Amino acid sequence: MSRRPILIVDDVETHLTLFSATLEAADYEVITARNRIEAREKALAHQPELALIDIVLPDGNGIDLIAELKGHLPGLKPIAVTAFASVDRAVTAMRSGAIDFLVKPLDPEQLLATIANAESGLSIGQQERDQREHDTAFDGHIGSSEVMRGVFETINAVAGAAAPVFITGESGTGKVRAAETIHARSGFRNGTLVKLDCSTTAPDRIEAELIGEIAQMDGRLDGHADGDVKPGAVEQAQNGTLLLDEVCALSMPMQARLLGILQTGSVTPQGSLLPRPVNFRLICTSTTDPRAEVTAGRFRADLFYRLNVVHLHLPPLRGRGMDVVEIAETELDRLCAREGRPFRTLSTGVKAIFLDHNWPGNLRELMNVLWNITILHDGPVVEIADLPPYLRNPHAPQDGSQRPTSFIPARPDPFDGQTLAEIERRAIEHAIQKEGGSIPAAARSLGVSPSTLYRKLDGWGKPVRSKRDF
Numbered sequence: 001m002s003r004r005p006i007l008i009v010d011d012v013e014t015h016l017t018l019f020s021a022t023l024e025a026a027d028y029e030v031i032t033a034r035n036r037i038e039a040r041e042k043a044l045a046h047q048p049e050l051a052l053i054d055i056v057l058p059d060g061n062g063i064d065l066i067a068e069l070k071g072h073l074p075g076l077k078p079i080a081v082t083a084f085a086s087v088d089r090a091v092t093a094m095r096s097g098a099i100d101f102l103v104k105p106l107d108p109e110q111l112l113a114t115i116a117n118a119e120s121g122l123s124i125g126q127q128e129r130d131q132r133e134h135d136t137a138f139d140g141h142i143g144s145s146e147v148m149r150g151v152f153e154t155i156n157a158v159a160g161a162a163a164p165v166f167i168t169g170e171s172g173t174g175k176v177r178a179a180e181t182i183h184a185r186s187g188f189r190n191g192t193l194v195k196l197d198c199s200t201t202a203p204d205r206i207e208a209e210l211i212g213e214i215a216q217m218d219g220r221l222d223g224h225a226d227g228d229v230k231p232g233a234v235e236q237a238q239n240g241t242l243l244l245d246e247v248c249a250l251s252m253p254m255q256a257r258l259l260g261i262l263q264t265g266s267v268t269p270q271g272s273l274l275p276r277p278v279n280f281r282l283i284c285t286s287t288t289d290p291r292a293e294v295t296a297g298r299f300r301a302d303l304f305y306r307l308n309v310v311h312l313h314l315p316p317l318r319g320r321g322m323d324v325v326e327i328a329e330t331e332l333d334r335l336c337a338r339e340g341r342p343f344r345t346l347s348t349g350v351k352a353i354f355l356d357h358n359w360p361g362n363l364r365e366l367m368n369v370l371w372n373i374t375i376l377h378d379g380p381v382v383e384i385a386d387l388p389p390y391l392r393n394p395h396a397p398q399d400g401s402q403r404p405t406s407f408i409p410a411r412p413d414p415f416d417g418q419t420l421a422e423i424e425r426r427a428i429e430h431a432i433q434k435e436g437g438s439i440p441a442a443a444r445s446l447g448v449s450p451s452t453l454y455r456k457l458d459g460w461g462k463p464v465r466s467k468r469d470f
């Protein structure tokens with residue numbers, strides 16, 4: 001079966017030679033162009049199915065060329081090629097019709113995989129994306145502030161590509177939620193989204209959790225039968241998405257492991273000698289600034305540049321203007337419907353407090369406050385009196401104005417007969433009470449991150465109890 005040719009547009013002769021050689025070795029027919037005018041002529045003459053277009057050309061801009069070629073050949077699948085420094089432009093290229101993009105220097109395997117994905121339609125077509133741009137609801141992401149609209153646009157633009165995405169933002173700003181949306185809108189959506197939290201997985205387990213291991217059989221390690229391998233997150237995400245939450249927490253040896261997987265496109269489970277090919281979309285998150293981690297020598301620069309092809313930053317809730325009220329009202333409706341509670345709206349005073357508060361725990365803190373209100377109070381209007389004390393009266397000293405630096409037991413022998421989990425839960429509830437219901441403040445006093453406390457509370461399946469319940 002004869003395939004339509006692939007057009008390569010690049011003004012650097014060595015790039016043209018390298019890309020052509022890689023594609024021809026894989027049996028593709030290739031036509032080349034060194035500038036915009038030549039590209040237009042050859043595209044019209046040969047009607048290629050795919051075009052690799054460098055976004056910087058001597059006689060113009062590759063982004064404009066993509067739009068122009070799409071105008072002449074609506075079925076064309078353009079792939080933008082860019083340098084690291086111009087990732088923003090790659091995102092723009094995708095908005096102008098590119099179905100994917102590649103970052104130089106091009107890795108031959110990655111080039112072939114991207115072409116294969118484009119051929120099989122794995123990348124999401126522009127028509128489908130255009131349709132989605134018109135959708136008003138954005139997968140349950142609430143917020144119409146300017147800054148969040150930009151975030152949603154970027155998610156939309158990059159979701160269909162195979163490129164790695166690095167999501168940064170304070171704790172609770174919606175990084176994991178954004179990753180889920182990217183997966184759900186990507187060509188990898190039929191595979192699984194596998195999440196590995198690099199900051200909470202035990203250091204002695206992280207390698208096995210990431211790359212897999214040979215299952216222990218009868219007290220011996222036997223790695224030669226495929227069936228013996230317990231796959232790690234990388235393999236579980238085969239043809240899906242691997243989400244490495246808090247990737248900056250990976251140790252240097254684990255960073256080297258990850259880099260090896262990305263460079264070779266294969267993973268060798270612990271105890272095995274056989275590399276296994278893998279194909280997945282990678283999304284990483286970090287609450288710390290990864291560039292600062294690179295500068296401090298704690299994170300490998302070469303790995304960072306591989307992971308940071310697309311950077312998405314989620315702004316804190318306090319910088320999203322009226323979104324806080326919009327999210328609170330929508331979430332209140334959802335919670336009331338779920339829990340059968342009577343609240344309908346927020347009073348003006350509550351809206352003002354929400355707009356004034358700086359939300360150090362971001363959306364997760366807001367969700368927790370709302371859950372607390374709907375469970376413990378009666379509507380129909382949320383009044384200031386229904387708010388947890390730390391929000392109601394932010395400047396008054398809480399019971400915990402002398403913040404505990406450690407858990408001080410209230411009873412003479414408080415640990416008697418309790419499991420470690422029960423003691424931990426009491427310590428956490430005690431700290432939250434002392435901080436007037438503020439999770440971020442309680443987290444500070446316990447020396448952990450707010451997300452650790454929110455995860456514990458989520459796991460217990462109930463809202464934080466207000467002061468009067470203690």
Ligand SMILES: Nc1ncnc2c1ncn2[C@@H]1O[C@H](COP(=O)(O)OP(=O)(O)OP(=O)(O)O)[C@@H](O)[C@H]1O
Pocket residue numbers: 140141142143169170171172173174175176177178287327363364367450451
């Ligand atoms: N735009 C949004 N609209 C509505 N709810 C949202 C939005 N973004 C996030 N959420 C909700 O806020 C909560 C926190 O989101 P998420 O877990 O994605 O944050 P995170 O940044 O990954 O947090 P952490 O850094 O602590 O892991 C979740 O309950 C999520 O569903």
